[in-house]
Amino acid sequence: MEPPVIKAKKGLSPIWILPLVALFIGAYLIYKDFQEAGIMITVQIKDANGLITGKTKVMYKGLPVGTLKDFEVSPDLQTIEAHIEMLKQAKEELTTDCKFWVVRPEVSMNRITGLETLMSGSYFEVQPGTSIELSTSFTALDEAPPVSMNTPGLHLTLQSKDDVSLQPGSPVYFKKIEVGEITSNLLLDNGTIETKLLIYPKYMTHLSSDSRFFINSGIRFHANLPKVTMQIDPLKTILRGGVSFFTPDGSQKTADITTVFPLYASLSHARRVDYIKIKLRFSVDHGLEPDAEIRFNGITIGSITDMELDDTMRTVHAEAYIKKSMKRLLRKDTYFWAVSAKFNAGGISGLDTLITGAYLNIIPGNAEQPGRDFLVHASRPVNMNVNTGLNLVLETDRLGSLGYDKPVYFRQVKVGQTTGYELSPTGQNVFIYVNIHKPYVNLIRENTKFWNSSGFRIKGGLLTEMKISTESLAAIVGGGISFSTPDKDDMGNPVPNGHHFSLNRDPDDKWLTWSPALKLGKIPPKLIHAQKTSPEK
Amino acid sequence: MDAGFISCHDCGILVNVGNIAAETILSCPRCNANLHFRKTHSISRTWALIITSAILFLPANLLPIMRVDFLGTQEYSTIMDGIIYFFHGQEYGIGLIIFIASILVPLFKIIGMLIILLSIHFKWKHWLRHKSAMFRFIEFVGRWSMLDIFVIALMSTLVDFGTLTSTQAAPAATYFTAVVVCTMFAALTFDPRLLWDA
Numbered sequence: 001m002e003p004p005v006i007k008a009k010k011g012l013s014p015i016w017i018l019p020l021v022a023l024f025i026g027a028y029l030i031y032k033d034f035q036e037a038g039i040m041i042t043v044q045i046k047d048a049n050g051l052i053t054g055k056t057k058v059m060y061k062g063l064p065v066g067t068l069k070d071f072e073v074s075p076d077l078q079t080i081e082a083h084i085e086m087l088k089q090a091k092e093e094l095t096t097d098c099k100f101w102v103v104r105p106e107v108s109m110n111r112i113t114g115l116e117t118l119m120s121g122s123y124f125e126v127q128p129g130t131s132i133e134l135s136t137s138f139t140a141l142d143e144a145p146p147v148s149m150n151t152p153g154l155h156l157t158l159q160s161k162d163d164v165s166l167q168p169g170s171p172v173y174f175k176k177i178e179v180g181e182i183t184s185n186l187l188l189d190n191g192t193i194e195t196k197l198l199i200y201p202k203y204m205t206h207l208s209s210d211s212r213f214f215i216n217s218g219i220r221f222h223a224n225l226p227k228v229t230m231q232i233d234p235l236k237t238i239l240r241g242g243v244s245f246f247t248p249d250g251s252q253k254t255a256d257i258t259t260v261f262p263l264y265a266s267l268s269h270a271r272r273v274d275y276i277k278i279k280l281r282f283s284v285d286h287g288l289e290p291d292a293e294i295r296f297n298g299i300t301i302g303s304i305t306d307m308e309l310d311d312t313m314r315t316v317h318a319e320a321y322i323k324k325s326m327k328r329l330l331r332k333d334t335y336f337w338a339v340s341a342k343f344n345a346g347g348i349s350g351l352d353t354l355i356t357g358a359y360l361n362i363i364p365g366n367a368e369q370p371g372r373d374f375l376v377h378a379s380r381p382v383n384m385n386v387n388t389g390l391n392l393v394l395e396t397d398r399l400g401s402l403g404y405d406k407p408v409y410f411r412q413v414k415v416g417q418t419t420g421y422e423l424s425p426t427g428q429n430v431f432i433y434v435n436i437h438k439p440y441v442n443l444i445r446e447n448t449k450f451w452n453s454s455g456f457r458i459k460g461g462l463l464t465e466m467k468i469s470t471e472s473l474a475a476i477v478g479g480g481i482s483f484s485t486p487d488k489d490d491m492g493n494p495v496p497n498g499h500h501f502s503l504n505r506d507p508d509d510k511w512l513t514w515s516p517a518l519k520l521g522k523i524p525p526k527l528i529h530a531q532k533t534s535p536e537k
Numbered sequence: 538m539d540a541g542f543i544s545c546h547d548c549g550i551l552v553n554v555g556n557i558a559a560e561t562i563l564s565c566p567r568c569n570a571n572l573h574f575r576k577t578h579s580i581s582r583t584w585a586l587i588i589t590s591a592i593l594f595l596p597a598n599l600l601p602i603m604r605v606d607f608l609g610t611q612e613y614s615t616i617m618d619g620i621i622y623f624f625h626g627q628e629y630g631i632g633l634i635i636f637i638a639s640i641l642v643p644l645f646k647i648i649g650m651l652i653i654l655l656s657i658h659f660k661w662k663h664w665l666r667h668k669s670a671m672f673r674f675i676e677f678v679g680r681w682s683m684l685d686i687f688v689i690a691l692m693s694t695l696v697d698f699g700t701l702t703s704t705q706a707a708p709a710a711t712y713f714t715a716v717v718v719c720t721m722f723a724a725l726t727f728d729p730r731l732l733w734d735a
Binding site: 021022 | 585726
C-alpha cells in the first residue's frame with residue numbers, strides 16, 4: 001500500500017452559482033411577464049368562427065397588440081364575450097370609442113378582402129378612438145368601420161339621387177389612376193345617397209371645386225351605329241364599382257373638405273353639366289329615341305336625354321343638352337325638325353337614319369333673343385330661308401309630284417331646288433318655295449318662265465306627228481322644275497328675293513328655243529340686300 | 538471509509554489511506570486523480586444542480602420552444618402545444634413519445650433526485666434499494682431527454698424556405714437544454730454510496 005499524496009484543501013463549491021443564475025433568470029422572467037402583463041378587456045362578438053384561444057391576435061396596422069385569451073357565451077346567449085389581453089402599451093388607447101372588428105376572409109362577387117387570414121386565421125382589428133375616457137368593455141363591429149376622418153387626405157362628400165353600386169373600399173379614379181377610395185355609402189332619409197370618399201394626400205391637388213364625379217359602371221357598351229364603342233373599366237371596378245372624376249381646365253385648384261359634390265351617373269352626364277339645357281316639345285310619332293342627336297349641318301351639337309309624355313298623352317316633352325359653343329344657334333325662332341328615313345316614289349331620304357336612328361336637325365333663327373324652349377316639327381321648314389342664292393315662290397294650281405328638295409333645272413342642269421311648299425293663304429294655289437343656287441341667280445329675270453318638268457309628255461294625235469318630250473330620267477321619276485329666260489330684250493330685270501312666279505304645267509315650245517346670254521356667278525348687289533328681309537310666309 | 542480504503546474513481550485502484558483527516562486531499566498514486574472517500578461536495582452540488590433545473594423547468598415548459606414562420610405569419614408553440622397538436626391529429630404514439638421524453642422524464646429526474654437528496658438529508662432508511670434503482674434509471678435515461686432539442690435543431694435546418702416557411706428555436710429551447718444538462722450533471726455529481734452512508 002502506497003501512502004496517498006496529501007494536498008491542501010479547496011474552498012467551497014462554486015456550483016452554487018448555477019441555482020443563483022437560474023433564480024436570477026426565473027426572477028427576470030417573472031418580472032418581465034409582470035411588466036408586460038396586458039390589460040384584460042372584453043369584446044362582444046356575434047360569433048367565434050375561426051377564432052382560436054391563445055392564438056387569435058388583435059392587430060393594429062398589421063402589428064399584434066393583443067391576444068384572445070378566452071371565450072364566454074353571454075348570459076342571454078345572444079353574443080359571445082371574448083376576453084382579450086391587450087399589450088400594456090395600448091392602455092392609453094383603450095378608450096370608449098375604440099373600435100374592434102373581426103377580419104375574416106371574404107370572397108364575394110364584388111369584393112375580396114382579408115385574404116391574408118386564409119393563412120393566418122381570422123384576427124381582431126382595432127382602431128383607436130379619440131375619446132379620453134378609458135374602457136375595458138367593447139362591442140365588435142360587424143365589419144370594418146369606414147376610414148376614419150383622421151386619415152390624412154381629402155375627405156369629400158358626394159350626393160346622388162340615382163342608385164349607385166358603390167361600396168366602402170371602392171376605388172376613386174382620376175385619369176384611370178387610383179387616387180382614393182370610398183369610405184362610406186349612406187342612404188339618407190330624403191332618398192339621397194351620400195357617399196363619402198377619401199382622396200389620398202398625394203393626389204389632392206388634382207381636385208378643384210369644379211371637379212365632377214361620376215360613376216364608373218364597369219362595362220359600357222354604346223352601340224350607336226355605325227359607331228360601336230365599348231369601354232371596360234378595370235376588373236376591380238367591374239366587381240366593386242368605382243367613382244371617377246375629372247377637373248375641367250382652368251378651374252381653381254382648391255377643394256374644401258366641406259364641399260359637397262354631385263355624383264353623376266356617367267361620364268356623359270358629368271360632361272353635360274355645362275351644356276345648355278333646352279326643352280323640346282313634339283308630337284308622339286316622331287321616331288326619336290332618348291340619346292337622339294341634334295345636328296346642325298350634319299354636325300352633332302347635342303342630344304336628347306329624357307323624354308316623357310305630357311298629361312294629354314299627345315305631346316312629348318324632352319330635355320336636350322346643346323354644347324355651350326353652339327349657344328349662338330339657339331335663337332327664339334330656331335327651327336327644329338325630326339329627320340327619319342323616308343321611302344316613297346319621290347325619293348329616298350334620310351337613309352343615314354336607318355342606321356343611326358332618327359335625329360333632330362336645326363336651322364338657326366335670326367331673332368336676337370336666345371330661346372330655350374322649342375317646338376319640334378315633323379318636317380323641315382316649309383319656307384326655308386336659305387341664306388345663299390335666290391329664294392323664289394312659284395304659284396301653281398296643283399303640286400303634282402313636286403315636294404321638298406326637287407331639282408330646278410336650267411337646260412337640264414340643276415341650278416336650284418325646291419325648299420318647301422304650302423297652300424296659298426286663300427287655298428286657290430300651291431306655293432312652291434324654290435332656292436336658286438348662288439352662281440345661277442342671274443338666270444332669273446322678271447319674264448322667266450317656269451314649268452313642271454315631271455314625267456313626260458306625249459303630244460299630238462295618233463295620225464299626226466307624235467312628240468314625246470322628257471327631261472332627265474331623274475326628273476321623270478322624281479319630278480322637277482325647269483325654267484327658261486327670254487332673249488335679251490324681253491328678259492326684264494333681275495328679281496328680288498321672294499319674287500312670285502307662276503309655274504306652268506307644260507312649257508311652251510317657244511320657251512325652249514330661248515337662249516339668252518347671261519353672266520353667271522355674279523349676284524346683283526340689290527339681291528344681297530334683299531335677302532336680309534325674309535320672304536313672306 | 539471506516540476501513541481506511543479509497544477506491545480511485547478513474548483507475549479503480551484501492552488505496553489504503555489509514556486514518557488521515559477527512560479534509561486532506563489525496564491523489565491516486567497510479568493515475569494522479571484526486572482521491573475521495575466519496576465524491577467531493579456531492580450532496581451540495583447535486584442540490585444546486587437539481588434546484589437549478591427545477592427552476593429552469595418552468596420557463597422551459599411555459600415559454601414557446603419553437604417558432605414556425607409560415608407565409609409571414611409567426612406561430613409560437615410550447616412543448617405542450619406540440620403534444621396537443623399530435624394528439625389532436627390522432628398521432629398518439631408520437632405525442633406520447635414527446636410527452637414522455639420532454640415532460641415526464643425531466644420531471645421524473647428532478648423529482649427522483651429530490652427524493653434521494655431529501656432521504657439523505659433526513660437520513661431516511663427505508664426503500665434504499667428502490668432509491669438506488671431509481672438513481673440508476675435516472676442516470677441511464679438522462680441522455681434521451683434531449684429529443685426535443687434534436688427535433689428543433691433538425692427542423693430549423695431542414696425546414697427553411699425563406700419567407701415561405703421556416704422554423705426557429707424559441708427561448709424555451711435554451712431553458713430546456715439547461716434543464717437536461719443540469720439534471721445530467723446532477724446525476725453525475727451524485728454519489729449513490731451516500732444513500733447507504735446514512
